[in-house]
Amino acid sequence: MIQSAFDAGGLDAICELFATLEAAAAKLEARVTELEKRLNKNSSNSNKPPIKPAQTAKKSSPPPTANDFKNPTTTGFSAA
Numbered sequence: 001m002i003q004s005a006f007d008a009g010g011l012d013a014i015c016e017l018f019a020t021l022e023a024a025a026a027k028l029e030a031r032v033t034e035l036e037k038r039l040n041k042n043s044s045n046s047n048k049p050p051i052k053p054a055q056t057a058k059k060s061s062p063p064p065t066a067n068d069f070k071n072p073t074t075t076g077f078s079a080a
Contacts (some may be wrong), residue, residue, distance in 0.1 A: 005013040 002014060005017045009016075029069065
């Protein structure tokens with residue numbers, strides 16, 4: 001890369017390439033800093049609440065009836 005820049009435009013081309021690379025490095029350093037700040041945030045130091053999983057309603061079985069206690073082999077439903 002440096003050799004091709006030198007061959008194409010001499011020392012001025014290398015200086016231009018170096019300045020371009022310095023600017024790109026500075027931009028990447030700023031991005032890393034911002035991402036590190038975001039990574040270190042949690043619900044106590046962020047203005048957003050933590051994400052909670054959606055709660056699903058569980059179906060409950062019907063309450064036991066008097067017949068359930070008289071005949072333990074039944075499931076609580078009468079056949080009649």
